[in-house]
Amino acid sequence: xxxxxxxxxxxxxxxxxxxxxxxxxxxxxxxxxxxxxxxxxxxxxxxxxxxxxxxxxxxxxxxxxxxxxxxxxxxxxxxxxxxxxxxxxxxxxxxxxxxxxxxxxxxxxxxxxxxxxxxxxxxxxxxxxxxxxxxxxxxxxxxxxxxxxxxxxxxxxxxxxxxxxxxxxxxxxxxxxxxxxxxxxxxxxxxxxxx
Numbered sequence: 352x353x354x355x356x357x358x359x360x361x362x363x364x365x366x367x368x369x370x371x372x373x374x375x376x377x378x379x380x381x382x383x384x385x386x387x388x389x390x391x392x393x394x395x396x397x398x399x400x401x402x403x404x405x406x407x408x409x410x411x412x413x414x415x416x417x418x419x420x421x422x423x424x425x426x427x428x429x430x431x432x433x434x435x436x437x438x439x440x441x442x443x444x445x446x447x448x449x450x451x452x453x454x455x456x457x458x459x460x461x462x463x464x465x466x467x468x469x470x471x472x473x474x475x476x477x478x479x480x481x482x483x484x485x486x487x488x489x490x491x492x493x494x495x496x497x498x499x500x501x502x503x504x505x506x507x508x509x510x511x512x513x514x515x516x517x518x519x520x521x522x523x524x525x526x527x528x529x530x531x532x533x534x535x536x537x538x539x540x541x542x543x544x545x546x
Contacts, residue, residue: 388446421445444481484508
């Protein structure tokens with residue numbers, strides 16, 4: 352297991368709320384349990400069908416230095432930040448979100464994480480398809496809105512993620528997100544529709 356995660360191409364953020372996480376070993380056990388989640392299983396199967404091998408060490412627990420829940424790094428796989436996660440649902444959510452990035456990397460052979468539009472598109476898809484912005488999750492984060500909360504949440508989280516991309520200025524990130532929004536929000540592959 353790694354001690355510090357390398358800067359991922361794309362990462363899941365979180366609201367820490369004063370929580371302490373798990374040990375790497377406890378988190379690795381939770382990752383193994385997440386592989387029984389139907390959405391996780393489906394995404395891993397779809398990656399394999401698309402020709403991308405998901406090996407035993409593709410998803411690993413690490414201790415992270417910044418307040419992120421996890422990340423995906425091209426060529427390295429998915430990291431789950433043990434020190435910021437406390438319950439199985441959080442680990443499942445991170446694994447699903449990051450698997451969508453991994454799937455995007457797999458199917459789009461020319462995905463360039465330094466391109467703000469490419470990065471924004473994968474973040475839009477991950478936010479929409481992973482359930483990151485379901486009403487209950489937003490409530491737990493302290494965001495209360497009855498109408499339009501999901502799209503507003505996705506946009507907020509996309510911009511937050513793109514802020515971590517040194518190739519995307521604030522203006523470039525917003526412009527890129529708006530330019531690809533409709534196409535990427537409506538792209539639900541490998542699902543028939545958003546879960």
